[in-house]
Amino acid sequence: MVKQDRAIRTRRTILEAAAKVFEERGYQAATIAEILHTAGVTKGALYFHFESKEQLAQGVLHEQDQRFVIPDRACKLQELADVVLLHAYRLQSDPMVRAGVRLSMDQHAEGLDRSGPFLRWSAVCREMLEKAQAQGELLPHVVTSVTADVVVGTFAGVQSMSQAVSEYQDLRRRTSELLRHLFPSIAVPSVLASLDLSEPRGEAVYEEIQRLLQRQPAAAVS
Numbered sequence: 001m002v003k004q005d006r007a008i009r010t011r012r013t014i015l016e017a018a019a020k021v022f023e024e025r026g027y028q029a030a031t032i033a034e035i036l037h038t039a040g041v042t043k044g045a046l047y048f049h050f051e052s053k054e055q056l057a058q059g060v061l062h063e064q065d066q067r068f069v070i071p072d073r074a075c076k077l078q079e080l081a082d083v084v085l086l087h088a089y090r091l092q093s094d095p096m097v098r099a100g101v102r103l104s105m106d107q108h109a110e111g112l113d114r115s116g117p118f119l120r121w122s123a124v125c126r127e128m129l130e131k132a133q134a135q136g137e138l139l140p141h142v143v144t145s146v147t148a149d150v151v152v153g154t155f156a157g158v159q160s161m162s163q164a165v166s167e168y169q170d171l172r173r174r175t176s177e178l179l180r181h182l183f184p185s186i187a188v189p190s191v192l193a194s195l196d197l198s199e200p201r202g203e204a205v206y207e208e209i210q211r212l213l214q215r216q217p218a219a220a221v222s
Contacts, residue, residue: 011049014039015063018056019099026102027057027109057112061100069209070124076132077187078195080125081179082205084155088175089202091159092168105160121152129186137191147186154178172199 017039021030032053036046050056071086073079090097103109104117125148132138158178162171179197187195 007049010041010045014041014046014049014056015059016096019060019063019096022057022060023095023099023102027053027106027112032056054112057103057109058116060096061103061117063096063100069213071205071209075137075191075194076128076135077137077183077191080128080132080151081183081195081197082201083124083128084151084179085172085175085197085202086205086209087155087202088159088171089206091171093206098168101159101163105156118152118156122148125151137188138186139188142186151182154182172202175199175202 014035018030018035021035021038025034030053032043032046035053035056036043039046050059071079071082073082087097091101100117103112104114106112106114122145126144129138129142129144129147133142133144138144155175155178158174159168159171162168162174176197176199183195183197184192
């Protein structure tokens with residue numbers, strides 16, 4: 001058990017170091033040597049967990065998903081908004097998330113499959129939209145698969161613009177504005193009037209999730 005715990009900690013250390021290097025340098029410029037130096041581990045320890053730089057990058061992308069918690073709401077459009085606003089908040093506060101986004105948006109990352117995060121995000125959004133549709137929250141014309149891709153694609157553009165303009169400092173505002181423009185085209189008026197799409201919402205949802213995880217430690221996602 002002690003060896004297993006140590007291996008888990010070492011793997012986490014390596015991933016956090018890789019996230020730091022990938023975020024700062026990008027996939028192509030990052031090197032195993034730089035990740036080793038940042039992690040402070042031996043080459044053998046790194047290669048025990050990851051066979052290549054590509055596996056390290058996929059590990060960072062996967063870790064971003066592992067830290068992803070979906071708040072359960074009766075109103076599924078509020079749940080969708082919370083997921084998007086929460087991700088915007090975490091992009092500002094979590095280096096692992098920023099590194100995952102940098103990798104997924106890095107068009108120069110030759111040889112790295114960057115489709116996973118986009119496909120997973122689309123699937124998550126589509127599932128919530130399908131539940132919203134079943135509950136009568138959506139306007140009749142909405143095609144859930146199309147709207148899911150629009151949500152993912154427009155948020156990717158907004159976060160990319162925010163990173164270039166302000167290093168994500170204005171991302172929560174931009175994300176709130178995006179949802180205020182998008183949701184009137186898909187939500188029935190009575191549901192739209194009840195939604196909280198405000199800029200502080202993402203942080204409030206994050207704090208709510210942390211309180212829930214503290215009360216249920218067995219379900220915690222580290």
